[in-house]
Amino acid sequence: MSKQKLIILTGPTGVGKTKISIELAKALNGEIISADSMQVYRGLDVGSAKIMPEEMQGVPHHLIDVLDPKEDFNVVIFQKMAQEAINKISSRGKLPIVVGGTGFYIQALRKGVEFSEEEEDSPFRRVLEEEAVMLGKEAFHEKLKEIDPESYERIPAGNVKRVVRAIEFYKLHGYPISQHNDTEKQKSSIYDDFCFVLTNERSVLYDAINRRVDIMVEDGLFEEVKRLREQGLTIKNNSMQGIGYKEILQYFDGEISREEAIDLVKKNTRHFAKRQYTYFKTMDDVIFFDKSQYDAAAGDVDMQILQDMIKKVCV
DSSP, X not given: OOOOEEEEEEOOTXXXXXXXXXXXXXXXXXXXXXXXXXXXXXXOOTTTTOOOGGGSTTOOEESSSOBOTTSOOOHHHHHXXXXXXXXXXXXXXXXXXXXXXXXXXXXXXHHTOOOOHHHHSOTTHHHHHHHHHHHOHHHHHHHHHHHOHHHHHHSOTTOHHHHHHHHHHHHHHSSOHHHHHHHHHTSOOXXXXXXXXXXXXXXXXXXXXXXXXXXXXXXXXXXXXXXXXXXXXXXXXXXXXXXXXXHHHHXXXXXXXXXXXXXHHHHHHHHHHHHHHHHHHHOSSEEEEEGGGSOGGGSOHHHHHHHHHHHHHHO
């Protein structure tokens, strides 16, 4: 049985995936599946840099605005929803194109990583989340040191969600998640896919991130977070733990000033982009497109990259 065809476009936040993905979908008769952990939520528009209907140019998008902000969303749920979308798109004779910067989600989809039923609704998760709050993120992170030293080194203390996931996995299965991940990495893709990674010179990317945050503030980021907060959402909600939301919540809770919140969003986004780069380098069977290596004098850099992507697919 032949594998389903799949195109993946990923890369760090702020690199310009959206514009190229639209043109790619139009050129290849495709539909887009979002691999973004925040754009899946309704009402999280500004802070997630969500594409608006008028920007889609008629290209159908999936996994955007499908969950209430009070619902949980994780890699298990993403994998199921994305696989369903891929099947539906393929059945219509269209090409599924997965777009987003959440590398772990993308790899879980490509490799067909198997998750147990317990992992979707684990009895340990809420207990661990409460323990993380009680102990503080640094002390909670130390719990990983003995059971999974490799994950302890890989996962920063600030990423409480991943620390919880690593400890939860150990409690469920009795062996480290790092061992599980290393095994899964050896698998080949379950799809006939082309995975493109869009990158850029780091200083250029960081400047773009800083400008984008300023635009988000102008477009109403503070007002958006205030509205969500008035709806009863707090940092305990999965949706409010994304960059751009947790920092503004700190401002409304009186912990930091408005300017400090903006600077923190920029700083955390830059750090996130750096971690994304690190992750993408560990991915196998991917094709990198460095925007800084293209000749801007020759015309539209995005169009040059698009043409090269299409050539790869059509070979």
